[in-house]
Amino acid sequence: MYGAVPGRTARPGAALSPATYLRRVMTDFFKYQALGNDYVVIDPRSTGLPVTPETVRLVCDRHFGIGADGVVHGPLADPRPGVPVPLALFNSDGSVCGRSGNGLRMFALHLADRDAGSWATGEPFTLRTTAGDSPVRILDRAAGTVQVGLGRPVFEAAALPLLNEDGTPAEGSTLSVPLTVGEQKLTVTALDNGNPHTVVPVDEPTPELARDLGPRIAGHARFPHRTNVQFLRVVSRGVLEIEVYERGAGYALASGSSACAAASAARQLGLCDERVEVRMPGGSVTVTLAADGSVTLTGEVRQVATGDFAPALRALLDRTPEAAR
Numbered sequence: 001m002y003g004a005v006p007g008r009t010a011r012p013g014a015a016l017s018p019a020t021y022l023r024r025v026m027t028d029f030f031k032y033q034a035l036g037n038d039y040v041v042i043d044p045r046s047t048g049l050p051v052t053p054e055t056v057r058l059v060c061d062r063h064f065g066i067g068a069d070g071v072v073h074g075p076l077a078d079p080r081p082g083v084p085v086p087l088a089l090f091n092s093d094g095s096v097c098g099r100s101g102n103g104l105r106m107f108a109l110h111l112a113d114r115d116a117g118s119w120a121t122g123e124p125f126t127l128r129t130t131a132g133d134s135p136v137r138i139l140d141r142a143a144g145t146v147q148v149g150l151g152r153p154v155f156e157a158a159a160l161p162l163l164n165e166d167g168t169p170a171e172g173s174t175l176s177v178p179l180t181v182g183e184q185k186l187t188v189t190a191l192d193n194g195n196p197h198t199v200v201p202v203d204e205p206t207p208e209l210a211r212d213l214g215p216r217i218a219g220h221a222r223f224p225h226r227t228n229v230q231f232l233r234v235v236s237r238g239v240l241e242i243e244v245y246e247r248g249a250g251y252a253l254a255s256g257s258s259a260c261a262a263a264s265a266a267r268q269l270g271l272c273d274e275r276v277e278v279r280m281p282g283g284s285v286t287v288t289l290a291a292d293g294s295v296t297l298t299g300e301v302r303q304v305a306t307g308d309f310a311p312a313l314r315a316l317l318d319r320t321p322e323a324a325r
C-alpha cells in the first residue's frame with residue numbers, strides 16, 4: 001500500500017490504493033466550475049508545469065487548450081492546518097488577479113478532493129492571495145456547497161484606482177458616480193473587494209449588453225487597472241439579477257466577486273437587504289452582507305475533470321517563452 005498523500009490524508013498516515021494515490025498525486029490539472037465560471041487548478045505537488053501568463057493563456061484557450069475562465073495555481077506552500085494556504089489566481093488572458101470568489105471556493109474543494117483531512121470536515125480554513133486572506137468553508141461536500149468571505153469592500157476612488165476625466169486621480173466616494181462611455185452617460189458604483197468592480201444599474205441586464213458595453217467599461221481610461229463590470233437589476237430587496245463582463249476573462253456565466261460587488265453596491269444604495277440571492281445566467285448564489293460591511297458568498301462548486309496534458313500540448317506549454325528561460 002502507498003503512504004500518505006503529500007500534504008494531507010484522511011487520517012495522518014492513512015494509506016491509499018496505488019491507483020488513488022497516483023490519480024491524486026500525478027495529475028497535471030484539476031478542472032472545476034462554479035455556475036459555469038470555470039477554472040483549471042494547477043497543483044505544483046502534482047505537476048512541474050511553469051505557470052506563467054503565456055502558459056495560462058494556452059491552458060485557458062477553449063480551442064487549443066483545456067479551456068477555462070482562469071487558472072488557480074496552488075498550494076504555493078505545503079498546506080498545514082491553521083496556516084493560511086497561499087495560491088495565485090490568473091484570468092484567461094494571463095493577467096494576475098487579487099481575488100476570485102469562485103476561484104477560491106474551487107481551490108478549497110480541490111484541497112478536500114485531493115488531500116481530504118481537515119480540509120474536508122467543514123471546519124473553516126484560510127486561503128491567501130495577493131489581495132489578502134480569505135476564510136473558506138466546505139458546508140456540504142456532496143452538494144458542492146462552499147462558502148468564502150471576501151471582507152469589506154471599499155467605495156473609495158483611490159482603492160480602484162479611479163481617475164477623473166482629465167486623467168488626474170479621483171478622490172472620495174465611488175457611489176453613484178458619472179461615467180461617460182462613448183455617447184452614453186452612465187451612473188455607476190465602483191468598489192474594490194480584492195479586485196476592482198463597476199456596478200451599472202440597468203432596467204434589463206442582457207448578455208448582449210454585457211458583451212457590448214462591458215468591454216468598453218472594463219478597459220475605460222478612467223480605470224488604469226481595468227475593472228470587472230456588472231449590469232444590475234434589483235428584482236426585489238432579496239433578489240438581484242446581474243450580467244457580468246470580467247476583466248481579463250470577458251463575458252462570464254457567473255462570477256463570485258462580481259455577485260458580491262453587485263450586492264455590496266445595492267446594499268450601500270439602500271436597494272437590498274443584508275441577505276440576497278444573486279441570479280446570474282449560470283445560476284444563483286447567496287450573498288450575506290454583515291453589519292460590519294463584511295461580505296460572505298455561498299454557492300455550488302463542482303469538479304469537472306482531472307487529467308494530464310497530452311504530449312503535444314505539454315510540448316507547447318514547455319516551449320513558451322517564459323518556460324524556456
Ligand SMILES: N[C@@H](CCC[C@H](N)C(=O)O)C(=O)O
Nearest residue numbers: 097100101102195255256257
Ligand atoms: N471569476 C472570479 C473573478 C476573477 C478575477 C477578475 N476577472 C479580476 O480580474 O479581478 C470570481 O469569481 O470572483
